[in-house]
Each structure stands twice: as C-alpha cells, then as structure tokens.
Amino acid sequence: MTAPGDDGASRAPQPAGVVESAAELAFEGALRPASFAEFVGQQKVRSQLDLLLRAAALQQRAPDHILLAGPPGLGKTTLALIVAEETGHPIRLTSGPALQHAGDLASVLSSLVPGEILFIDEIHRTARTAEEMLYLAMEDFRIDIMVGKGAGATSVPLELAPFTVVGATTRAGLLPTPLRDRFGFTAHLEFYADDELEKVVARAAGLLGLDVERAAIREIAKRSRGTPRIANRLLRRVRDVALVHDTPADLAAVQHALHVYDVDELGLDRLDRAVLEALIARFEGGPVGIRTLAVTVGEEAETVEAVVEPFLVRTGLIARTQRGRIATPAAYAHLGYARPGAATGGNVPLDGV
Numbered sequence: 349m350t351a352p353g354d355d356g357a358s359r360a361p362q363p364a365g366v367v368e369s370a371a372e373l374a375f376e377g378a379l380r381p382a383s384f385a386e387f388v389g390q391q392k393v394r395s396q397l398d399l400l401l402r403a404a405a406l407q408q409r410a411p412d413h414i415l416l417a418g419p420p421g422l423g424k425t426t427l428a429l430i431v432a433e434e435t436g437h438p439i440r441l442t443s444g445p446a447l448q449h450a451g452d453l454a455s456v457l458s459s460l461v462p463g464e465i466l467f468i469d470e471i472h473r474t475a476r477t478a479e480e481m482l483y484l485a486m487e488d489f490r491i492d493i494m495v496g497k498g499a500g501a502t503s504v505p506l507e508l509a510p511f512t513v514v515g516a517t518t519r520a521g522l523l524p525t526p527l528r529d530r531f532g533f534t535a536h537l538e539f540y541a542d543d544e545l546e547k548v549v550a551r552a553a554g555l556l557g558l559d560v561e562r563a564a565i566r567e568i569a570k571r572s573r574g575t576p577r578i579a580n581r582l583l584r585r586v587r588d589v590a591l592v593h594d595t596p597a598d599l600a601a602v603q604h605a606l607h608v609y610d611v612d613e614l615g616l617d618r619l620d621r622a623v624l625e626a627l628i629a630r631f632e633g634g635p636v637g638i639r640t641l642a643v644t645v646g647e648e649a650e651t652v653e654a655v656v657e658p659f660l661v662r663t664g665l666i667a668r669t670q671r672g673r674i675a676t677p678a679a680y681a682h683l684g685y686a687r688p689g690a691a692t693g694g695n696v697p698l699d700g701v
Contacts, residue, residue, distance in 0.1 A: 389544040410510040412532025417520040421577030424516035437463040444473035462509040471515035472522040539574030635672030
C-alpha cells in the first residue's frame, strides 16, 4: 500500500510556529485508524460507507465511486485508506494539482489493477483536460488515447480494469457538475464535537505511550477547532513540553504548551487574532472587505478567506455582510475591547458574500 497522504494539508489551520514537515506527516500517519471500528466520529458517514462496501462485496464488484467533502483535517485521507483496507485492494494516491495533463491521468489509469482504489486528493484542482478523460474512465472504464498529430491523428480506445475513485475535496462547490454526478456516493464530513475529540486525543496519547490526565485531554479537545488533525498536533506540542521540562502531561503542561504556541482558549492562533485585531482596532469593527483585511495583516486574501474566516464565522466572532466582514460582540469580548455604542448600518449577516 502506498504511504498515506495528508488531505488538504496546505491549507489546514494550525498553531502559529508549527511548520508542516516529514516528521509531522509521519506522526499523523502513525495515528491513523486502520478500520471503521477504530475511527472516531463521523458515525453517519462510517455507517454509510460500511453499507456501500458490504453491498459491493456481496455482488463481487468494485464499489461505487466515492466523494469525500469537508474541511481539512477531518479524516478524508484516512477514510480512503480504510476503504482500501476493508475491500482488501491496493490504493494509489495522487492529487488534483498533480494531474495537469490528460497524459498524466492516462498513465495512472492504465496501470491500475482490477479493484484498485484511486484516491485523488483536492480533486477540484484537477486540470480540465484530465477531468474530461476522468469522466469517461469513471463511467465506462475506458479512455481514448490520441495517436499522432494534426489531420492524421486517430483515437485509440483503451479498456481499463474496474476500479473505484475516491475523491477528496475541501471545496465541493468548485467541482464541475459532470464530475460530481459520476460519484455514486457523496459524504459530507462535519466538524467534531469536544467529546469526540477527547476520544481522539486519548487514543493518540495511548499510541504514543503518553500518560495524559483527563482535564488535560479535555483542554486540548476544547482548543482543537473541531479538527482531529489539530488535536493530534497540539498533543505533540504538549508531549514536547512534558519531555523538555520533565513534567507530567497535566493541565498545567497543556496550558503552558498552548501559550508558547499562541493558541488561546478558543483555539485561535496568531493569525486569527491578528485578523480580529485589525477588524476592531483599525476598521472600528467593519464592515471591511476580505482583501483589505488580508493586506492589513500581511497575508494572501485566499489564506484569510479559506483558513481564517471559516473558523471565525463558525465561532460567531465575525459575520459576513453585503458590505464586508464585521466583528461581533463576542469578538470584542474575547479580545477585551469595549464595544462601540452606535451600531453600524447595513450589517445584516448574509452567508456566501
């Protein structure tokens, strides 16, 4: 089986100062559940996938193509690996950005063995020419190879072994309809509740041989933004503090570690707070456009919109309006600012703006 990838890692929210590295990927890979029974959370999606795989096994056919949609760090890659494990077939891992030409996809598809799982991470970023080839491959298990150039070019059909595509996307809305319609099952992964994250942290601590007290586990879960990947990384930071300072992994160690890495009690990191500070201190609470906010904090607009804003909106610290983003009373309270008495006109929250 190919070494596991890291779905959506390039945009995953993470504490300030934590840099993606081979060591981080190896750490997360070691903690990945190997079966549905070990996987914590996403109960509905797990039961749906289990039913789909069991039905395919009884009919002795390749399972329908599967699309896993949701924010980074919720387990899309892990579920794809479990699908391969449960079916007993090998898995081939690639990503949308790697499939920039039809030839790239053709070389992958032509080498698949019967029943193999093809996992395409960030599938919405696949090039258009490769997408069009993927349509035919997913539906009819064949592709057309162009031989020659110009007027003498001919199309040679190539039959493919039956296979299953498992696509992962953090932005399902960017998938073209023809591609989305070719998936037999679409799963939408949700953020985790604190009690589910406590189970994730407790399981990871056990695998790491780290004795973490219950209050410390609860604190890590509370600050993990509903995301198992972040919970595992925060646990690693706590382990570092306990190791360096030769202290038990208790609540004090957790609080110290998260203070060092700029993760506050709501799970906000340095960039999150910088955006809120700019919105309140520089723009009097808004409304202000996302590009202006990004320039103010020295980040790309796409980073602020894709990484920072969703969490701040979900926690009720900012709201989207027709005129721009505004800070909510909760944001003022969290940063310790006095809220202005006069309300700003036109600040009616409107999703999707």
